Amino acid sequence: MYKLEKYKQNLAIQGNKVWSYTTNVATIEGSKLRMILLIDADSLVFASCCRSKKTIDDVPFYTNLEDCIVKFDEQFMGIVNDLQEIYNVEKVITFNGCKGNFRKLLTKNYKANRKKQTLPPLLHQMHQYVKDNYASKFGFGIETDDMVARYWKTLSDQFGRDEVMIVSIDKDYKQFPCLIYNYHHKHKKIIDITPQQALYNFYEQMIVGDTADNVNYFKGKGKVFAKNYFNNCTTKYQYTKKLYELFKKQYKSKAKLKYIQCYNLLKLLTK
Numbered sequence: 001m002y003k004l005e006k007y008k009q010n011l012a013i014q015g016n017k018v019w020s021y022t023t024n025v026a027t028i029e030g031s032k033l034r035m036i037l038l039i040d041a042d043s044l045v046f047a048s049c050c051r052s053k054k055t056i057d058d059v060p061f062y063t064n065l066e067d068c069i070v071k072f073d074e075q076f077m078g079i080v081n082d083l084q085e086i087y088n089v090e091k092v093i094t095f096n097g098c099k100g101n102f103r104k105l106l107t108k109n110y111k112a113n114r115k116k117q118t119l120p121p122l123l124h125q126m127h128q129y130v131k132d133n134y135a136s137k138f139g140f141g142i143e144t145d146d147m148v149a150r151y152w153k154t155l156s157d158q159f160g161r162d163e164v165m166i167v168s169i170d171k172d173y174k175q176f177p178c179l180i181y182n183y184h185h186k187h188k189k190i191i192d193i194t195p196q197q198a199l200y201n202f203y204e205q206m207i208v209g210d211t212a213d214n215v216n217y218f219k220g221k222g223k224v225f226a227k228n229y230f231n232n233c234t235t236k237y238q239y240t241k242k243l244y245e246l247f248k249k250q251y252k253s254k255a256k257l258k259y260i261q262c263y264n265l266l267k268l269l270t271k
Helices: 042-048 065-084 123-134 144-159 171-175 195-208 223-229 236-266
Strands: 020-022 025-028 034-040 088-099 137-140 164-167 179-182 189-192
Touching: 034 042, 034 065, 034 144, 042 065, 042 088, 042 123, 065 088, 065 123, 065 164, 088 123, 088 144, 137 144, 144 164, 144 171, 171 195, 195 223, 195 236
Parallel strands: 034 088, 034 164, 088 137, 164 179
Antiparallel strands: 020 025, 179 189
């Protein structure tokens, strides 16, 4: 099993190899494929503060920090152990929390729908716990997603995209041709995004928007519309040209401004 002590080690990573799935185990020349895990822990931190069931007082959050810590450790190590059954996990890099957010400077509407959201009272303490005990990466001026995306791009270029996996329930990572492990109990699957799928996913999101972040430039237009609208698109140029036509139809003289704004709100940073 993958223990916390092993997680804290800085293990050497070797080069890219061709791999295949055999009996649910990723193998290479008879042994498990090496894998670097990039864990977006923001959702795990939030979930660790929440009770599975409300108390008799209808309180949805834990009030004892130790309860949060136990829940986070169990969930985190459960995820790593599950993947250790399939891969030779040689390194785990954790990400959580950020200070400042450049996207909020682009428009006051970004995540404005969260202003009235009630946050767990121990959320800040749990973010600090993860930073102190899991050596997690922390973003300044950017979001956790951007930090993960930057590491994914750098490590994928260095070791090959088949030896780096993003661990998250966040759909935004599907804009990259990457491996994603969705650990949610209703899904719990590894997703292999091809370059063509990644290209489509991003441009689809520019039409569909992101309700969680209050980004929606085409109200009433969903996935079915996007699929039909991009029916004959295969290249980035074709997607861009087609989408910009939609922005011009919707926003007239402000099309360029709105297009750039939408792009920057949804595109994760890799540099």
